[in-house]
Amino acid sequence: MSTFESLGLSQQITEAVGAIGFETPTAIQQQAIPHLLSGEEDFIGLAQTGTGKTAAFGLPLIQRTDTMLPFIQSLVLAPTRELCLQICRELESFASNQPGLKLLAVYGGADIVRQMKGLERGVHILVATPGRLRDLMRRGKVDFAHLQHVVLDEADEMLNMGFKEEIDDILQSVPENRRTWLFSATMPKEVRRISEDYMENPFELSVGQQNTSNADISHRFVFLRPAERYEALRRFIDFNSGLFALVFVRTRRDAAEVAERLTQDGYRADALHGDLSQHQRDRVMGAFRNRHLRILVATDVAARGIDVDEITHVFHFNIPDDIAFYTHRSGRTGRAGKKGESIILAHPKDKHLLKKLEKTVKIKLEPTEVPNGDAIFEQRLLGFFARAAQTPPHPAIEKYLPQIVEELGDMSREELALRLATSTMGHSLASYANSRPIGQAGPKDKPRLSRTDSRKLFINLGDMDLDGKGGMLSFLCEQGGISSSDIGKIDLQKKHAFVQVEEKAAARLIKAIDGLEHNGRTLRVNDGDTGPKGKKGKKGKGPRKKKEKAFRKR
Known part of the structure; x- marks a missing residue:
């Protein structure tokens, strides 16, 4: 099994890495670190997010930094403020046994004057977002004359975020004899272009397949x-x-x-x-x-x-x-x-x-399936007793134990567990008791409601009131307290709609919505064959048919 010591890292660095809990290097670290410590060529590392890329380039950068030279020797570009700060924090922990090494993070949304003062005090490794770095370069506040390494971290993310122009400006401004290390989860055309335009015969290392996901x-x-x-x-x-x-x-x-x-x-x-x-x-x-x-x-x-x-x-x-x-x-x-x-x-x-x-x-x-009410309650119940079994007794409560035992009388363990569960978890059981199954785990569409087990309802809400059929479905489920599985075909017109609803759910829907106020209007829900006024008309003369006939006359 590989260790950080076997990768060629100094004792100072391996001790710092051990102090923060790193024990075994990841695949990208095992393969990249020895090459970056000894190699003098450009480098491309392809590995998924979360596989330890920061240590893969950060540990070699720290070991190759000469703290006696008060210049920026390495630049790390990251797509966002959060990642920029995180990289800087990780590098600081890796360099905890090298107090002379100076790091600085510069990024947008922070005081640029304070960042300029930090640059004036001297920096060995600069971590930056592309936009803020280009701003500082245009102000003449960054000196890259002694720069040896440029790291592009999450290169695909930077290009996805639209930093192509900034990256081009930065890479055209740094010394030609610097080494460029590019790390990315994927290798789209834009990232490949960067490597072709600004890297010279790079060594390419791929851990896992491109565009693939973590096996864990x-x-x-x-x-x-x-x-x-x-x-x-x-x-x-x-x-x-x-x-x-x-x-x-x-x-x-x-x-x-x-x-x-x-x-x-x-x-x-x-x-x-x-x-x-x-x-x-x-x-x-x-x-x-x-x-x-x-x-x-x-x-x-x-x-x-x-x-x-x-x-x-x-x-x-x-x-x-x-x-x-x-x-x-x-x-x-x-x-x-x-x-x-x-x-x-x-x-x-x-x-x-x-x-x-x-x-x-x-x-x-x-x-997969959405957990049903029984499964959720079972998980909560078993979790409650598992936590109780692992909880150490509180000394202050022990003196009350005789009275507690007397209060319980001859109650068995089973009955005690049942009563305890009922008193503490009964509310959870009630909240999931009537929950309906939702979702479809399999690839087949849900069968439509048949006419024999459903009712066609009329509601005086239409497309002008709600955002399409999806808005109507959400409104009916939320206001009516029913599941979308209870609803079939929705015939949505401008000012009204006809909805096919499961027989039992239809009664609940009418009770919940009929007479409800919505945007200053009283809602009306009734059988779809009776139309908007609640009176049966001649066959084929409902509101939709009349509207179509009037349209043809025009």
Whole structure:
């Protein structure tokens, strides 16, 4: 088994690495570190997020730095402020036994004057985001005359974020005789162009296949209607007591709304999206990193550069438009040898996208099921007693033990466990007692409701009131307290709709919505054959037929 000592690192560095708990180098570290310590050529390292790339380039950089020379000798470019700061923190821990080595992180959203003063005091290794570095270079505050190494970390992310122009400017401004080390999870055309334009015969190392996902991640999917996604997410959260999760959504509005609903339902959650100020973003990320938050809801753009250990689950409210983004999303879990789960809450129409995802990322997506109420309650109940069995007795309570035993009388262990569970967990049982199965684990579409087991209802809400059929479905489920599985065909018109609803659910829906106020209007729900006024007309003369006839006359 390989060790850090066997890779050629100095005793100072190996002791520092051991002090922070690193024992066995990862695959990328085993293969990259010896080459970067001794090699004098450009280098490309392809490995997934979470495989230890920072140590793979950071340890050689530190060992090759001459602290007697007061110049910038190495530059590390990172796509985001968060990753920039994290790289700098990790390098500082690796260099803890070398107090003469000076590091500095420069990034947007922070005081540029303070960063310029830091550069004036002297820096050996500079970690930077492309935009802020180019700003400092234009102000004449960065001297790269003695630069020996340039590291492009998460190169694919930097180019995805639109930093092509900045990277070109920076690489054209540094000395030609420097060495360039490029690290990336994927190798799209834009990254290959960078290597061809600015690197000379690079040594290429690939750990795993390009665009593939970490083997420690289980990739699953479940088919859900849009209105079911939030409830499904809640059930997954409740089923996994140790869950520490990222939830990816498409828009800023989605992120804010999902996080707000989770918070209202008692979960420790917050949102990360483009409308946040840098101060707000730092606060949210700090809370998540310190586990004051259990769930972080984010957009793809806002989540770039997030590098937090021990995330157990990644949920996808949508399949990303750029399939390669899935690798970055799912790569937030299953890090440092830990297992992780990536779960797609897919729409039934997304089958072709799932197949494309499997082919592109080279993974096998397995169907899963949304936990039902019984399964969630069982998990909670067994977890409660497992924690109780592992809890050491409190000394202050022991003196009351005789009275407690007397109060229990001749009660058996089984009866005591039953009564204790009822008194402490009864509320959880009640909350899931009537929960319905949701979602489809398999690849087949849900069968449509038949006319014999459903009713056609009329409702005086239409497309002008709600956002399409998806908006109507969400409204009916939330206001009527029914599942989307109870709803069949929705015939949506401008001012009204006809909806096929399961027989038993139809009565609940009418009771809940009929007479409800919505945007200053009283809602009316009745049998679809009676039309808007609740009176049967002649066959074929309902509101929709009349409207079509009037249109033909015009």
